[in-house]
Amino acid sequence: MPSPTALFSASEIRDIERAAQTTLPAGTLMQRAGEAAAELALELIQSAGDTANVLILAGPGNNGGDALEAAYRLAQGSLEVTIVLCADPARQPLNARQALLRAQSSAACFVDTDLRDDLFAEKWDLVIDGLFGIGLTRAIDSTVRPLVQAVNVLACPVLSLDVPSGLDADTGNIVGENGIAIRASHTITFIGNKPGLHTAHGKDYAGAVRVASLDIDEACFIPFHAELNDVRLFSSHLRLRMHNSHKGSYGDVTVIGGARGMGGAAILAARAAAKSGAGRVYAAFIDDAPTHDSLQPELMCRNAVDHDFASGTFVAGPGLGISSTARNILERALNAQVPLVLDADALNLIAADTKLQTLAARHASPLILTPHPLEAARLLGVSSATIQDDRLAAARQLARLFNATIVLKGSGTVIATPGDNAVINTTGNPALATAGTGDVLAGMCGALLAQGWPEREAAVGAAWLHGHAADVLVEQGIGPTGLTASELIPAIRASLNQLINKNAQHGRTL
Numbered sequence: 447m448p449s450p451t452a453l454f455s456a457s458e459i460r461d462i463e464r465a466a467q468t469t470l471p472a473g474t475l476m477q478r479a480g481e482a483a484a485e486l487a488l489e490l491i492q493s494a495g496d497t498a499n500v501l502i503l504a505g506p507g508n509n510g511g512d513a514l515e516a517a518y519r520l521a522q523g524s525l526e527v528t529i530v531l532c533a534d535p536a537r538q539p540l541n542a543r544q545a546l547l548r549a550q551s552s553a554a555c556f557v558d559t560d561l562r563d564d565l566f567a568e569k570w571d572l573v574i575d576g577l578f579g580i581g582l583t584r585a586i587d588s589t590v591r592p593l594v595q596a597v598n599v600l601a602c603p604v605l606s607l608d609v610p611s612g613l614d615a616d617t618g619n620i621v622g623e624n625g626i627a628i629r630a631s632h633t634i635t636f637i638g639n640k641p642g643l644h645t646a647h648g649k650d651y652a653g654a655v656r657v658a659s660l661d662i663d664e665a666c667f668i669p670f671h672a673e674l675n676d677v678r679l680f681s682s683h684l685r686l687r688m689h690n691s692h693k694g695s696y697g698d699v700t701v702i703g704g705a706r707g708m709g710g711a712a713i714l715a716a717r718a719a720a721k722s723g724a725g726r727v728y729a730a731f732i733d734d735a736p737t738h739d740s741l742q743p744e745l746m747c748r749n750a751v752d753h754d755f756a757s758g759t760f761v762a763g764p765g766l767g768i769s770s771t772a773r774n775i776l777e778r779a780l781n782a783q784v785p786l787v788l789d790a791d792a793l794n795l796i797a798a799d800t801k802l803q804t805l806a807a808r809h810a811s812p813l814i815l816t817p818h819p820l821e822a823a824r825l826l827g828v829s830s831a832t833i834q835d836d837r838l839a840a841a842r843q844l845a846r847l848f849n850a851t852i853v854l855k856g857s858g859t860v861i862a863t864p865g866d867n868a869v870i871n872t873t874g875n876p877a878l879a880t881a882g883t884g885d886v887l888a889g890m891c892g893a894l895l896a897q898g899w900p901e902r903e904a905a906v907g908a909a910w911l912h913g914h915a916a917d918v919l920v921e922q923g924i925g926p927t928g929l930t931a932s933e934l935i936p937a938i939r940a941s942l943n944q945l946i947n948k949n950a951q952h953g954r955t956l
């Protein structure tokens with residue numbers, strides 16, 4: 447079995463399936479998929495008792511076959527199983543046809559799709575969605591659309607098989623123009639996990655995701671090129687501090703930004719850097735610098751033009767603006783051989799200036815770019831819709847272009863580094879959709895780089911901790927509505943210390 451965090455594209459899943467099928471009797475994988483789905487279904491209807499009402503939607507392909515296998519198993523007991531078959535049996539793939547015959551031989555009841563109104567007047571305890579899986583190639587059409595619409599307003603749990611029907615397993619987008627997809631509360635996905643369940647619309651449509659590897663022989667799995675974020679990816683850098691250390695041991699971070707009217711962005715990034723463990727933090731302002739930050743007097747506030755760019759770690763962008771002063775200061779930072787995080791207007795300035803693009807691409811020290819989709823779009827000269835169409839591909843393209851680690855923000859933040867697996871972040875929630883949270887993330891990346899974390903681990907660790915802090919706050923009722931970026935910062939500090947302490951218990955103290 448591959449790592450549970452490994453992500454596979456639909457075409458990779460098909461390769462694995464082909465390899466597995468050569469050694470297995472026909473229909474084995476479908477039967478195992480149906481069995482795994484039925485097992486999860488029983489867990490989901492536990493509270494409804496032995497006579498729960500289960501509605502199963504089966505489509506024309508093998509996804510429908512999985513649903514029919516699940517139906518066959520669920521109908522063995524006292525459950526009321528109702529099947530809506532959206533397929534012409536004469537055109538079903540062979541294994542799905544076999545599954546249909548088995549379901550027909552069971553106690554499950556088949557109803558006509560035309561009975562839709564009656565169907566949804568019933569009280570269902572669970573709906574199983576086996577309409578389409580990774581084989582959907584065009585928008586769900588008008589024959590099935592009303593069924594999807596009806597399911598999407600039901601209050602009961604909805605279990606999607608492999609992928610919510612209508613969702614692209616690779617990208618997390620809805621398939622086709624004006625397409626529609628099932629909004630599941632749970633998804634059981636087969637063989638391996640899939641990126642589209644975790645980024646773009648994935649989290650909203652897939653709900654809680656479980657992977658059923660279908661007992662496929664390990665040798666059939668091919669190397670994966672993307673994975674879910676996990677503490678394991680950065681835990682070797684979660685080290686206890688040496689007693690004999692000092693502020694110089696944890697690095698200097700300078701935030702460059704805070705043009706007139708946007709001073710708060712630089713302050714947020716600088717505070718986040720300080721509370722993520724940087725030894726010393728400077729806030730270098732493009733226009734007039736305040737004498738100090740009265741809530742965080744440890745920050746050293748000064749004018750950027752007077753700052754020394756020769757050493758330390760730099761975070762350029764929060765509230766930077768796009769003035770010529772900002773551009774020239776950014777050029778100085780890009781020319782300095784220092785670890786650098788680029789965010790917000792630093793990215794906008796680079797997108798509009800080929801000289802800055804070349805300097806960024808040639809930057810020899812660690813470089814992290816933290817664009818949101820619109821900034822990524824400007825950097826690549828495309829629309830933000832194009833970025834969102836395939837977030838993994840966009841992040842990888844930017845990583846190659848700038849030879850840097852990219853943190854493409856949004857639902858399911860994607861972190862891409864040249865020559866390494868792309869990572870989709872698993873933590874975070876819509877509380878983060880508010881001003882200033884990006885500044886906080888950039889400051890964290892700077893602080894981790896300053897403490898000696900390599901750029902990929904710094905980016906992956908910062909994304910995880912940032913999201914986790916927001917998750918903890920939401921659990922405490924501080925958000926999602928109205929959570930502010932400032933509130934995230936102490937929660938990030940708490941999460942980081944907890945992780946370090948937990949990791950130290952596992953023996954990694956130095």
Ligand SMILES: NC(=O)C1=CN([C@@H]2O[C@H](COP(=O)(O)OP(=O)(O)OC[C@H]3O[C@@H](n4cnc5c(N)ncnc54)[C@H](O)[C@@H]3O)[C@@H](O)[C@H]2O)[C@@H](O)CC1
Nearest residue numbers: 463475476507508509578579580581582583584585586608
């Ligand atoms: N790939 C695998 O390893 C395994 C696949 N299994 C299941 O098989 C699925 C893939 O099966 P398929 O390749 O048959 O594909 P799907 O079952 O996802 O759907 C393809 C079928 O839908 C039709 N179709 C495509 N777009 C349509 C549209 N917009 N409107 C109406 N019909 C449309 C196609 O003509 C085809 O008949 C997986 O998602 C998974 O659920 C499982 O049986 C276990 C093993």
Ligand SMILES: [K+]
Nearest residue numbers: 578607609611
């Ligand atoms: K499905």
